[in-house]
Amino acid sequence: MIITLTTDFGQTDAYVGAMKGVILSIAPHTQLVDISHEIAPGDVRHAAYVLAGAAPFFPTGTIHVVVVDPGVGSSRRAIAARTPQATFVAPDNGVLSLCMHESGQVEYRQLSNSRYHLPQVSCTFHGRDIFAPVAARLAVGADFKDLGPLVTDPVLFSPPPVTRDSLGCWIGQVWHIDHFGNLVTNLKSEILNFEFQIPTLHIKVAGRHIAGLARTFAEREPGELLALVGSSGCLEIAVRDGSAARLLDAHTGDKVLVWISDESKSG
Amino acid sequence: MIITLTTDFGQTDAYVGAMKGVILSIAPHTQLVDISHEIAPGDVRHAAYVLAGAAPFFPTGTIHVVVVDPGVGSSRRAIAARTPQATFVAPDNGVLSLCMHESGQVEYRQLSNSRYHLPQVSCTFHGRDIFAPVAARLAVGADFKDLGPLVTDPVLFSPPPVTRDSLGCWIGQVWHIDHFGNLVTNLKSEILNFEFQIPTLHIKVAGRHIAGLARTFAEREPGELLALVGSSGCLEIAVRDGSAARLLDAHTGDKVLVWISDESKSG
């Protein structure tokens, strides 16, 4: 059985190791897979984004544990979610939103059955004391229904919205900035469908104008700003052999405009 | 068999990979678990702290390899330690101190039997040439006694001391600063026992006064300084959704005072 881990714990502490120890003590034959421990501290949307980019590629039945949990110890619930493809164990703070988005039928349970937790549960480390043991017990055959009562109102947020103005200009935003400094937008190639084929496509972001789409980084000169459809199927702004985030001083949430025109709106 | 790795090697070099290759060449069915490779370079106390926070959660029989080894190649010994719960393989520089602290009976051996090492041992990378192969051979059944002679005087240091002044004020220190900037102190909740229940508990650290304990981060406002009992059972100073280390410009070793009073000593 595979259990993946996605946390904001970093790698200078014992937190990740303690979780792994708890899991292997209960389910010794688990295949542990680190997705990321470098989620920005407390950044639920970052975690949701990363999880949604990785989880769909795992085998059916994989258990994904997510611990980005700024509300630990408060009244926020701990939950598990089961889809036809996978099981998720996480705080009920929206971190699963993007995975559930297109998952079809999902069953949510509150992790209230303390028999599946460690005997002593701290107020500040439910990753070790609740999420890890619950995931491990599921891996060795615990019944999903036994975790606790059904949850019918899990916290779920929507991806950032895309709008279109009266002139037909799409308005999206920078959704994620990756390790390379690429700006991943929320403008999906399906939405823009027709436009992506058009050579006169225009993009404006952080005060800069980009004309046309590249297919790959290599089609541009080193240091040149470019736009392309990235591996997640969304429009990305990048710099060949460089960082668009640094070049443009861009941030998550920055507005991105896309339109078709013979005349540039830039400047 | 599980072998965990705790090093200060970082992740930009071949060092960790070489150790993993050596282990898997000798013991192909080992389950390798990274605890941390981001121990501060040469910081034996940091490594001891992290190891002690993770090791107790692993299954009985786990082998923990620790390579934080500023004295590599010098006369410092290489050792293994066996407790009823686990086996540790490490340089004899105190890095196991906090794990041994409450381990009951421990047997130490010097890793002098070169039959368990790689054929060629470098002067600067005993992680690859001694510690990894010794751990792997233990994993496939080597006799602990064969590693080398008993060690009766391993290097062990104590946790930083807690004292109490004539007015009853506990004096401890910042023991560890975690990834979130939380200041973990050496003031254990058991020691302070009675005081932790008292609403008029006062804490002073880095020139700042904190009145009362929180149970969770969520009980305070974002950005607010707070004190709570952390997941290790020790008093922690934290900032909700922020970094206490940055806010207070605090460092490991900074003095922490705890007392009960109707009047604040701050200011």
Place this chain on the structure above:
Amino acid sequence: MIITLTTDFGQTDAYVGAMKGVILSIAPHTQLVDISHEIAPGDVRHAAYVLAGAAPFFPTGTIHVVVVDPGVGSSRRAIAARTPQATFVAPDNGVLSLCMHESGQVEYRQLSNSRYHLPQVSCTFHGRDIFAPVAARLAVGADFKDLGPLVTDPVLFSPPPVTRDSLGCWIGQVWHIDHFGNLVTNLKSEILNFEFQIPTLHIKVAGRHIAGLARTFAEREPGELLALVGSSGCLEIAVRDGSAARLLDAHTGDKVLVWISDESKSG
């Protein structure tokens, strides 16, 4: 079967997790081993260096996947290389050069058989869409010959050259700077053979002179600059309990001189 991963993807994105998911979906019993995901972005030489330092220690038959791929989506080929010891899957950009250097007979194949790829191949993430599935299918028994046609002209670069001037002075360079700030040079102890035994060996780097070789860091005082033969068999410049890179403001490619003399050339 063991599959190792070496990438420049960092750990804040879904990229590594997606690759792991793809591999485990095809080859569920694979033992995944991270060598590094902290290769400098697009730095093929860094990746080649790290891979060559780790791969030789893995068991025969290990599959190494390397994704440092600034030319992704361009006409650069995707290849696999099979040696008597291991199989490598990587872009054809020279990243395998240092592993092939002394590997004896190598068979290269172009990864043109799309039956081994994911059904949809993006233009920007061949790690997930080509390299991971090819490695996984090899792990479950795919025939190496089926991957695609033979490649007879893979991109291979040589290690940086060592020369010797008319006075017998060896001229090499800083080849790699490690996590500790040690300057690993390309001057192999075999080349310098005789000289390394001689107490009057002199080294000049970044304007500083070092007389004699240490055997270990511990032979020098904390903060002192020293030279020694490192774990890769090459001359290294280091600072005990410190960073030579920072002390000398040294960079990869900086010239390193080694000579024997009774008089120092420094100053």
